Amino acid sequence: MELSVKEEYWKFIKDHEQDIPAQLVLKQKQFPDLPLKELVSQIASRQKAKTKLPEWYAEKVWFPPKLSLEQCSSQATAKFKASLISGNSFADLTGGFGIDTYYLSQNFAESYYVEQQEELCKLANYNFDVLNSKIEINHSQSEEFLKNLQKPLDWIYLDPARRGDRNQKVFLWEDCSPNLVELLPLLFEKAQNIMVKAAPMQDISRAIAELENKVKAVYIIEWQGEVKELLYILSKEAVENPEIHAVQISENGTPIFTFTANKLKEAEISINYELPQQYLYEPSPAMMKAGFFKQLAQNFQLSKLHPNTHLFTSNEIKEDFPGRVFKIENQVPVQKKELKKYIPEMKANLASRNFPMPIAQLKKKLGLKDGGEHYLFATTLKNVEKILLLCKKLK
Incomplete structure (x- = not known):
């Protein structure tokens, strides 16, 4: 599971990082020995990552296409998530590009990245090595990984894919992949604590009801003037009235303000x-x-x-x-x-x-x-x- 990036590729990227990608891609004749399309895609992604993922941008990290980068967590939201959980062992069941895995792993002795797409596994393996991060890569379905797990984890994190068969956005747990409602018994069998990321458009009350009141807390994360994501902390025991935290975070992922309330009090x-x-x-x-x-x-x-x-x-x-x-x-x-x-x-x-x-x-x-x-x-x-x-x- 190897990804290899030549030094000449990095030189080209550094030399042309400020260029307009749409214009640069037309210059293949000037660079006949380079995979120009791939390198231009990398430049476009790095331009996006400069503000969204500044710590990764500063390293020789290989980025996914710009569209995938737009859909992943920002450095700020990933750091905020990392401030909420810690322990000995954790697994990210929907590893993707690995932003959340990387920042969450810093609070654990053992960390597992799980991803069903082989190309993303290769990318994560390469980048975690660049970042000197000891995270075990697992090319596997999340359910398969859980069934083969020999010992329970302290925390499990997952970000169910929110696109349907026709690439439309979906917001119900049962329409996401993996199906959180179906997976819940197995998740609690394998971990004491579960954190789930969801889309900002999701109906919080309905999401809580779908999970049979297993939600202990909800975090509404605002960054750069927008709600970027929702986080659900799940509990094995039923919770009648979970606390909901509205949090505005800084560029470093630290809270600027937090407002905590619940529906009963309201x-x-x-x-x-x-x-x-x-x-x-x-x-x-x-x-x-x-x-x-x-x-x-x-x-x-x-x-x-x-x-x-x-x-x-x-x-x-x-x-x-x-x-x-x-x-x-x-x-x-x-x-x-x-x-x-x-x-x-x-x-x-x-x-x-x-x-x-x-x-x-x-x-x-x-x-x-x-x-x-x-x-x-x-x-x-x-x-x-x-x-x-x-x-x-x-x-």
């Missing part, structure tokens, strides 16, 4: 609904995904604009709020003529929150262009009035 809380006050608060993507708006309002002593409007308001600024913070400058009727009094250039950053008109249609109605310093929220207030809130961004 249901018990009552909050105030008020008309817009001095400040407006928009929850971060991870907080929006978590949906714990009552607990958020209670923790930060905020009021909500409307039960279905996920924007908050206060007269005192809450600078540590997990999301964007604005100063409300004016409330404007949803009319072009009125808006022009406040924004003569008719240029603003428009967002729609619980508003009955699609944002493209609203822009057309108002004659509004994107950009500028103004922020507009088209929204519904507690008295059911439809309004534009003209704001200045503070954070």
